[in-house]
Amino acid sequence: MKTLSIIMPTYNRPDTIKQVLESLDNQTIPRKDYEVIVVDDGSNYDVKNYIKKFNVKYFRQNNSGPSKARNLGVKEATGKYIAFIGDDTILNKNWVEEHLKTHEEKGPNIAVLGFTPWHKKLAVNKFMKYLAPNGPQFNYSAIKNINNCGFDFFWTSNLSLERKWFTKNKFDEDFPWAAYEDLELSYRLHKKGLRIVYNKNAVVNHYHEYNPEKYFKKQDTMAKAAIIFYKKHPELKRFLIDNNKITPTQLVLRNVLSIMPKFGFMQILFWKLQRRYYFTKALKSL
Secondary structure (H helix, E strand, O other), X not given: OOOEEEEEEEOXXXXXXXXXXXXXXXXXXXXXXXXXXXXXXXXXOOHHHHOOOOXXXXXXXXXXXXXXXXXXXXXXXXXXXXXXEOOOEXXXXXXXXXXXXXXXXXXXXXXXXXXXXXOOOOOOOHHHHHHOOEXXXXXXXXXXXXXXXXXXXXXXXXXXXXXXXXXXXXXXXXXXXOOOHHHHHHHHHHHOOOEEEEEEEEEEEEOOOOOHHHHHHOHHHHHHHHHHHHHHOHHHHHHHOXXXXXXXXXXXXXXXXXXXXXXXHHHHHHHHHHHHHXXXXXXXXX
């Protein structure tokens, strides 16, 4: 049995997948101690042939989303621990070592969250700096207790936990998108005693460019996923719905800012309101 099973769903990312797998082959921990499972979510190119030089377990499914892909990966995993990464996250050499060290030091019933900065080779624009690592995509500054982060820090771009948690639990396949599917599972595991621990030294580098138009369009998906989540856990209405909707006052401010030159803080404020605006607009259309 391996110590760690690393599961990576992939969908149409030929530009980064080899770099991710190369980083997995260059860890400080011996390769025999961990396995890599690639689940192809119906990509439109021959992923299996494209990555054939790498030592991975490969599985393919029809395009169904990350929940089903991760569940398939977990089913095929043999490790004591399960780790999740993205197909656009390039690992530091000590990534496996840091995850395993944290599990050993902190004991059972934890998930280990690592740090996900932008890759240094990216031309990180102002909008990306707004998104992460202290913004709406990855907000590490919101962590109040690194030994008990809270269920909403279950980010599957850089996360590991004991495989035992999947004996009776799995990602809910009612979520067909990469939106809230990870936090919904986290909430259920949190109620069963899972605690999330943050290790800033377990680093993966996010190699993915974003622009405002693409991000705000995704709020349509986020709204749909939030409704699915809310129907399963109505006690989270404030977290899922209320905290993401734009208020009448905020809407007026957003409309004013939309026609003004924006610099510094005003630009960031506008982006914050834009996210709420598009989320609310999507909710109304459902």
